[in-house]
Amino acid sequence: MTVLSRPSTGPIYLDYNATTPIDPAVTASLLPYVSDEFGNPSSGHHYGRKPRTALAAARNRVANLIGTSGQRIVFTGSGSEANALALCGVVRAAAVERPHVITQCTEHPAVLESCRALERNHGVDVTYLPVDGEGMVDPAELTAAFTSRTVLVSIMSANNETGALQPIAELARITHEHGALFHTDASQLVGKLPVDVVALDVDLLTMAGHKMYAPKGIGALYVRAGVSLEPLIHGGGQEHGLRAGTENVAFAVAFGTAAQRAAAALEAGEPERLRRLRDRLHDLLREALGDRVMLNGPLRSRLPNTVNVSIDGVRGKDLLAEMPGLAASTGSACHSGQAHPSVVLTAMGLSGRRASSALRLSLGRWTTGEDIDRAAEMIGSSVLRAARVSTV
Structure with a gap:
């Protein structure tokens, strides 16, 4: 399949589970x-x-x-x-x-x-x-x-x-x-x-x-x-x-x-391409932030485009607010703007603290390796910056 050019410019889009750009x-x-x-x-x-x-x-x-x-x-x-x-x-x-x-x-x-x-x-x-x-x-x-x-x-x-x-x-x-x-x-x-x-x-x-x-x-x-x-x-x-x-x-x-x-x-192997990019994103976050990054959901039996992680010590909502160059979410788009933690994550037995620290990063047709590298750097830098501010 011929992949057409990215349909728009702007922040890196990692919220494909909320909605996709129209091809x-x-x-x-x-x-x-x-x-x-x-x-x-x-x-x-x-x-x-x-x-x-x-x-x-x-x-x-x-x-x-x-x-x-x-x-x-x-x-x-x-x-x-x-x-x-x-x-x-x-x-x-x-x-x-x-x-x-x-x-x-x-x-x-x-x-x-x-x-x-x-x-x-x-x-x-x-x-x-x-x-x-x-x-x-x-x-x-x-x-x-x-x-x-x-x-x-x-x-x-x-x-x-x-x-x-x-x-x-x-x-x-x-x-x-x-x-x-x-x-x-x-x-x-x-x-x-x-x-x-x-x-x-x-x-x-x-x-x-x-x-x-x-x-x-x-x-x-x-x-x-x-x-x-x-x-x-x-x-x-x-x-x-x-x-x-x-x-x-x-x-x-x-x-x-x-x-x-x-x-x-x-047929052209898009699931595997997305799986590689998804795992690269997770690995880069772990390299930058270590054990503070915790995967929510199964490691293997999940969509090839989806990584949901909690980052200890920072609320997902606050982290996204500090990164205007990244479009992602803390959970379902149907619940955006609500203050309580994700119903899905709490039903899985996660604490309110961990659920509130979650980011949902979902990839799609126009996600590139460059996007993944930039998003990981952006998230890592924002988390580390928040940690330095909190210790001042």
């Missing part, structure tokens, strides 16, 4: 569908033909990225909407009195808040599984949580803060043995590592365009054949009858192009 090739692909090819894809006349064809092609490209067919892809307005459709759709379609759902305590807020809404508004019972010190779910804990009323398990594929990769195929197998459906929020995984929904044996899988170089405002839900969902939005029957409303053709085309480019990047 220039993706932008180019969507422009005709906000200008000349403006037609409604449901229209039978001339102006509807190209949008309809483009929408079908985009659906197939997204499907190809995860090893399925376009008939199984439902475009949504975001990953959060796809999660809500999966959770609420299964529960509302279930022929079970007081359905039971199982998830984990470190899920993205899009899943956790959907579960809480189901508890609050629909009388659903929800079990929130704990995680261990690396953020991993114990399959035995899942097995023990099932009841005769369990209709759905929802466990994210890759954690957005630590990059921890859950054993999705094993968890899906256990779920099916107990007669329930399995959903995974794979927004952080798809495009970063190969994904095959057949091998994973999942029933529902969430994707988000803005996590893979497409615009914000487009997501998708994979729905396995035979899975019954109650739509959140009723109307004209678009998206296989699961999401009414005239389709956002331009952003669907963008998502399709992004999926096509992601497949090419995976």
Whole structure:
């Protein structure tokens, strides 16, 4: 895959898990569908033909990225909407009195808040599984949580803060043995590592365009054949009858192009390139700061682009404020500006002090070795400068 030039200048960007820049090739692909090819894809006349064809092609490209067919892809307005459709759709379609759902305590807020809404508004019972010190779910804990009323398990594929990769195929197998459906929020995984929904044996899988170089405002839900969902939005029957409303053709085309480019990047070895840069960043920080740098999450079973470290003696929020030349985060972008430590890190058993000292550094398509060297030097210098000031 040809890697185009960096889309913008400014601070070093190491916050790809929050959102990705739109790939220039993706932008180019969507422009005709906000200008000349403006037609409604449901229209039978001339102006509807190209949008309809483009929408079908985009659906197939997204499907190809995860090893399925376009008939199984439902475009949504975001990953959060796809999660809500999966959770609420299964529960509302279930022929079970007081359905039971199982998830984990470190899920993205899009899943956790959907579960809480189901508890609050629909009388659903929800079990929130704990995680261990690396953020991993114990399959035995899942097995023990099932009841005769369990209709759905929802466990994210890759954690957005630590990059921890859950054993999705094993968890899906256990779920099916107990007669329930399995959903995974794979927004952080798809495009970063190969994904095959057949091998994973999942029933529902969430994707988000803005996590893979497409615009914000487009997501998708994979729905396995035979899975019954109650739509959140009723109307004209678009998206296989699961999401009414005239389709956002331009952003669907963008998502399709992004999926096509992601497949090419995976084939070209992008995960290994990012893994090398990620480990180089971690090693440079350890060289500069020694044992003050503590990795949060698993060493091996994590996304190739993600390193979450706590640096003893300095709050992550304060450190970032001292480095205007680096764009990174202390955790999920959905919690930015909040004073309390990361829910994910505290659920892993980390102290409030260590959780407050965390930095999430996530790499992507335009990250270079020079970026990594400069970021490591910037972080190391800022930490050492803060230590000197504190001793004066």
